[in-house]
Amino acid sequence: MCGRFTITKTEQELEKRFGANFYTRVLEARYNIAPTRLSPVLTAEKPFEFQFFRWGLIPFWAKDPSIGLKMINARQESLAEKPAFRAALQQRRCLVIADSWYEWVAAGKRKQPIRILRKDREAFAFAGLWESWNPAAEGETRDPEQDLHSFTIITAPALPAIASIHDRMPAILLRGDERSWLDPACSAVEAAKLLQPYPEDELEYYPVSDAVNNARNEDVRLIERQVPRSHPETGTLF
Secondary structure (H helix, E strand, O other), rough: OOOOOOOOOOOHHHHHHOOEEOOOOOOOOOEEEEOOOOEEEEEOOOOOOOEEEEEEOOOOOOHHHHHHOOEEEEHHOOOOHHHHHHHHHHHHEEEEEEEEEEEEEOOOOOOEEEEEOOOOOOOEEEEEEEEEEOOOOOOOOOOHEEEEEEEEEEEEEHHHHHOOOEEEEOOOOOOHHHHHHHHOOOOHHHHOOOOOOOOOOHHHEEEHHHHHHHOOOOOHHHHOOOOOOOOOOOOOOO
């Protein structure tokens, strides 16, 4: 799964990388993005403008937005089967902007947080789905100003080199496939084919501070390399 991630790049770096712009909000460095937080995404509706959606997908038919906490991730293998994701796979795909994510491994009586990122420290895009939810009950007039936009991160089986950290990982799109993922003309079947294993020789990992465990902590010290107390050893994923 993916339960926390980061965006440490500047607006200018992300605008250059993704060919899109920040118009409505100022991006601040994010070292511990947790579910329910707002985070930048790109959609087919606004492919060249970063929008800030809430993490934890809320289906349009949901009675209560709290369901989003159960839908921070969507398994690649069952996207076409689940009612919460089936229509979104066809019509509402998004790029979830990130430059690393965290996983945890058992280390005695504690869990060691691990940061996983590209070797070159470049940003990338998780494959995501999004929805628009409104609190108006069926039959009531819907106020567009109350629309709540949310997203989920698609997960896939972990690459062999990180399976000892966790058996799942976020589905990272190849750079050349990002715009195809957003293209409305790309069918659900074609889009699913874009969810290919990411080149593991482009990734690395290292242990970080236990402070990551608290979602209220949010500063650069969270991504600093720590001396591991036990497995896994610091190293590349190759």
